[in-house]
Amino acid sequence: MSIEARFQLAxxxxxxxVDLCLPSRGxxxxxxxxxxxxTTLLRAIAGLERVLRGRLVFEGEVWQDVNFFLPTHRRALGxxxxxxxxxxxxxxxxxxxxGKKRRxxxxxxxPIVELLGISHLLGRMPxxxxxxxxxxxxxxxxxxxNPRLLLMDEPLAxxxxxxxxxxxxxxxxxxxxxxxxxxxxxxxxDEVARLADHLVVLEGGRVVAAGPLAATLASADxxxxxxxxxxxxxxxxxxxxxxxxHLARLVLAGGTALWVRDDGHPVGKTLRVRVLARDVSxxxxxxxxxxxxxxxxxxxxxxxxxxxSHPALALALLEADGQPLLARLTRRSAAEMKxxxxxxxxxxxxxxxxxx
Amino acid sequence: MAYFRYFRIALSSILAWITxxxxxxxxxAVGANFASPMKLIAAEFEKETGHKIVLSYGTVxxxxxxxxxxxxxxxxxxxDQETPDKLVADGLALETTxxxxxxGRLVLWSAKPGFVDPNxxxxxxxxxxxxxxxxxxxxxxxxxxxxxxxxxxxxxTLAPRIVQAENITQAHQFVAxxxxxxxxxxxxxxxxxxxxxxxxxxxxxxxxLYPRLRQDVIxxxxxxxxxxxxxxxxxxxxxxxxxxxxxxxxxxx
Amino acid sequence: xxxxxxxxxxxxxxxxxGVTTIILLLIGTPLAWWLARTRSRWKGLIGAVVALPLxxxxxxxxxxxxxxxxxxxxIGQFTQWAGLGLLPFTFGGLVVASVIYSLPFVVQPIQNAxxxxxxxxxxxxxxxxxxxxxxxxxxxxxxxxxxxxTATVLGFAHTVGEFGVVLMIGGNIPxxxxxxxxxxxxxxxxxxxxxxxxxxxGLVLFSFLVLAALYTLNPGQSSRR
Numbered sequence: 001m002s003i004e005a006r007f008q009l010a011x012x013x014x015x016x017x018v019d020l021c022l023p024s025r026g027x028x029x030x031x032x033x034x035x036x037x038x039t040t041l042l043r044a045i046a047g048l049e050r051v052l053r054g055r056l057v058f059e060g061e062v063w064q065d066v067n068f069f070l071p072t073h074r075r076a077l078g079x080x081x082x083x084x085x086x087x088x089x090x091x092x093x094x095x096x097x098x099g100k101k102r103r104x105x106x107x108x109x110x111p112i113v114e115l116l117g118i119s120h121l122l123g124r125m126p127x128x129x130x131x132x133x134x135x136x137x138x139x140x141x142x143x144x145x146n147p148r149l150l151l152m153d154e155p156l157a158x159x160x161x162x163x164x165x166x167x168x169x170x171x172x173x174x175x176x177x178x179x180x181x182x183x184x185x186x187x188x189x190d191e192v193a194r195l196a197d198h199l200v201v202l203e204g205g206r207v208v209a210a211g212p213l214a215a216t217l218a219s220a221d222x223x224x225x226x227x228x229x230x231x232x233x234x235x236x237x238x239x240x241x242x243x244x245x246h247l248a249r250l251v252l253a254g255g256t257a258l259w260v261r262d263d264g265h266p267v268g269k270t271l272r273v274r275v276l277a278r279d280v281s282x283x284x285x286x287x288x289x290x291x292x293x294x295x296x297x298x299x300x301x302x303x304x305x306x307x308x309s310h311p312a313l314a315l316a317l318l319e320a321d322g323q324p325l326l327a328r329l330t331r332r333s334a335a336e337m338k339x340x341x342x343x344x345x346x347x348x349x350x351x352x353x354x355x356x
Numbered sequence: 357m358a359y360f361r362y363f364r365i366a367l368s369s370i371l372a373w374i375t376x377x378x379x380x381x382x383x384x385a386v387g388a389n390f391a392s393p394m395k396l397i398a399a400e401f402e403k404e405t406g407h408k409i410v411l412s413y414g415t416v417x418x419x420x421x422x423x424x425x426x427x428x429x430x431x432x433x434x435x436d437q438e439t440p441d442k443l444v445a446d447g448l449a450l451e452t453t454x455x456x457x458x459x460g461r462l463v464l465w466s467a468k469p470g471f472v473d474p475n476x477x478x479x480x481x482x483x484x485x486x487x488x489x490x491x492x493x494x495x496x497x498x499x500x501x502x503x504x505x506x507x508x509x510x511x512x513t514l515a516p517r518i519v520q521a522e523n524i525t526q527a528h529q530f531v532a533x534x535x536x537x538x539x540x541x542x543x544x545x546x547x548x549x550x551x552x553x554x555x556x557x558x559x560x561x562x563x564x565l566y567p568r569l570r571q572d573v574i575x576x577x578x579x580x581x582x583x584x585x586x587x588x589x590x591x592x593x594x595x596x597x598x599x600x601x602x603x604x605x606x607x608x609x
Numbered sequence: 610x611x612x613x614x615x616x617x618x619x620x621x622x623x624x625x626x627g628v629t630t631i632i633l634l635l636i637g638t639p640l641a642w643w644l645a646r647t648r649s650r651w652k653g654l655i656g657a658v659v660a661l662p663l664x665x666x667x668x669x670x671x672x673x674x675x676x677x678x679x680x681x682x683x684i685g686q687f688t689q690w691a692g693l694g695l696l697p698f699t700f701g702g703l704v705v706a707s708v709i710y711s712l713p714f715v716v717q718p719i720q721n722a723x724x725x726x727x728x729x730x731x732x733x734x735x736x737x738x739x740x741x742x743x744x745x746x747x748x749x750x751x752x753x754x755x756x757x758x759t760a761t762v763l764g765f766a767h768t769v770g771e772f773g774v775v776l777m778i779g780g781n782i783p784x785x786x787x788x789x790x791x792x793x794x795x796x797x798x799x800x801x802x803x804x805x806x807x808x809x810x811g812l813v814l815f816s817f818l819v820l821a822a823l824y825t826l827n828p829g830q831s832s833r834r
Contacts, residue, residue: 047735048736072735072736073734073735073739073740073744078736079732079736081729085729085730087730087748087752088730088752089751089752089754098739099737102737102738103738142736145736145737151736415798418798420800421800485694488780493795493798494795518782519780520780522776522781526777530697533679533681535678535679535680535697536780
């Protein structure tokens with residue numbers, strides 16, 4: 001089962017031309033710059049934007065096709081808008097009840113309110129809420145309407161860094177709890193890295209990459225688009241905790257080990273880690289690992305060298321026991337090291353971000 | 357500064373024009389029912405005397421209020437006698453200049469041919485929904501219509517079906533548009549230039565059913581020193597004007 | 610002081626304004642909604658027709674209504690066909706005329722309120738499973754409440770103050786069409802200035818109180834974004 005979405009739209013100065021097959025589990029991030037068409041795509045899926053040439057099939061159920069258009073209110077979806085968009089004339093409680101009542105949803109208020117930490121806000125009017133609280137209520141409201149698909153349009157974009165950090169943990173716990181697919185529009189690489197299982201990258205209204213997060217992040221010419229945030233997201237298991245140095249040993253799918261700060265995750269837990277290209281440097285095979293302050297040194301094979309966003313720089317796509325890694329280096333270093341696809345090298349990883 | 361100079365030039369030329377124009381002009385207030393004949397008479401008067409006439413039409417009650425509050429009228433061609441009476445009492449008009457220039461005639465008229473019979477029996481049969489009259493409190497033709505109905509003994513029975521217009525012009529509109537099947541109007545409103553009533557049907561109300569509708573003209577205090585004002589009053593009761601007035605269905609003294 | 614016929618005129622006026630306002634809200638709200646939301650090319654045309662009474666002299670409207678509602682007019686022919694008789698000189702006729710004359714005063718504030726609403730709350734409601742009609746009553750209308758309030762007050766007050774149209778098609782019938790403004794005019798025309806002052810003073814006071822209440826309770830469009 002999956003979501004098939006095909007839309008073609010052309011305004012002066014803007015086109016959307018996508019043909020996607022999205023998984024019906026997990027969070028799919030739709031990533032792109034502003035103007036890339038990601039919000040339009042999301043609105044078209046919701047039926048808020050009437051794209052004349054389109055076809056949308058949700059788990060075998062046709063929502064739009066030639067001569068057929070299921071109006072938004074009959075699509076079993078939840079939508080979280082960029083600006084929470086709560087009904088200003090209704091209390092938080094009544095906002096939450098609005099969709100629940102109309103969809104005859106059996107969802108219990110308690111667990112969702114609990115999950116989003118808004119039980120103390122139920123009696124308030126929306127104008128008395130902070131931006132972060134508003135967004136959490138909006139998410140709860142969408143969930144309580146019993147959606148089979150959750151659409152989120154940059155739910156954190158209107159918030160400052162502090163508020164974002166306040167909400168991100170809630171979104172992560174949603175990720176673990178939710179049984180329905182989520183389409184998450186964003187232009188923030190860190191949100192994508194933390195939350196997404198799948199990634200769709202839009203540019204100029206077209207899909208330039210789509211697939212599972214780790215593979216897609218490392219593939220094709222995508223890293224350039226992330227600029228400073230270019231990197232990979234890997235899944236790792238906690239194998240060992242060293243109480244003396246407060247370190248934890250994570251093991252990647254291929255067996256490669258990474259030492260990270262021990263954040264208290266129990267042994268055996270599966271975690272998501274992010275390694276940025278700028279935090280990975282390369283040393284020639286001949287220069288065997290020597291004394292260095294760098295904790296993590298991995299044996300890698302160079303798979304590919306690509307030009308980067310600046311002519312001085314290059315991106316090296318590496319492989320460590322089957323896991324992708326990216327390294328950013330100057331083209332001069334690459335030339336001096338005679339880097340080329342197929343050769344072995346040592347990758348020194350300066351930092352690993354544990355995303356939880 | 358250039359604008360200011362233009363403005364001054366414009367202002368002074370307007371003022372000059374107004375003063376010059378006032379020299380041989382006479383401002384006349386005319387009761388609405390006499391508007392059409394007055395236009396003809398004024399044209400003749402201007403041609404013969406070289407004076408210029410500025411006409412304003414309206415209800416006499418409104419003119420009274422305006423004159424009391426300083427309106428620049430010099431002659432009132434009234435549709436009644438009460439208003440000149442009051443103006444004289446207020447010292448705003450010159451009793452010696454007063455003349456009766458016309459006598460109004462009341463007619464029961466319907467826009468439908470054959471609806472009103474030549475003897476006014478239609479009023480007694482009462483087969484109609486609305487009978488239009490001018491407001492008896494405000495208009496002499498309305499008072500005359502009320503008096504006629506009273507003398508015929510019909511005022512009480514017909515009262516629920518009477519629609520009152522603010523003035524005789526509006527009463528005519530009510531009937532002409534067919535919203536009232538019939539109504540009391542001024543003969544001058546329905547008479548054609550051939551001296552006959554060619555539209556609908558009518559009953560010329562006999563003169564003994566209502567008090568005489570004497571219409572007086574009078575020079576107002578503001579026209580005291582304007583020779584054109586006195587000349588106009590004389591002209592209005594002269595033979596040429598009388599012929600025009602008569603052709604509009606008014607009686608003469 | 611006020612006479613019995615003055616009181617009758619006041620009562621009639623309040624009844625006329627009340628009935629007119631209710632009908633105006635029933636007609637004006639959907640019309641305002643359509644004008645605020647439509648992308649039809651007829652929008653400008655219909656909007657202009659609604660606004661016409663703002664610029665036309667009331668006596669002109671009254672005259673055309675008199676002709677149109679008369680036995681030869683199209684409205685008159687329709688009402689006769691429908692068994693309603695003719696409308697001029699009746700209370701019903703005054704209601705019809707007042708509705709037409711006060712229409713822009715009701716439609717425009719509500720339309721403005723609907724326009725400032727924007728798409729967002731309506732879209733949110735749709736994504737929560739609300740049908741368009743449901744959205745209209747549970748989201749759009751409550752949010753447009755200040756506009757509806759303004760429209761109600763303006764529609765009522767404007768009907769109370771209406772004169773020219775009533776004069777033309779009313780026929781000045783006590784208890785049926787002789788409203789305060791006509792009664793007042795009669796007093797003035799009959800030089801009954803004392804009676805006129807009482808009525809006029811009352812009308813001014815009433816209008817002032819209504820407008821003062823409106824501007825106090827409803828200072829501008831509430832900010833909701």
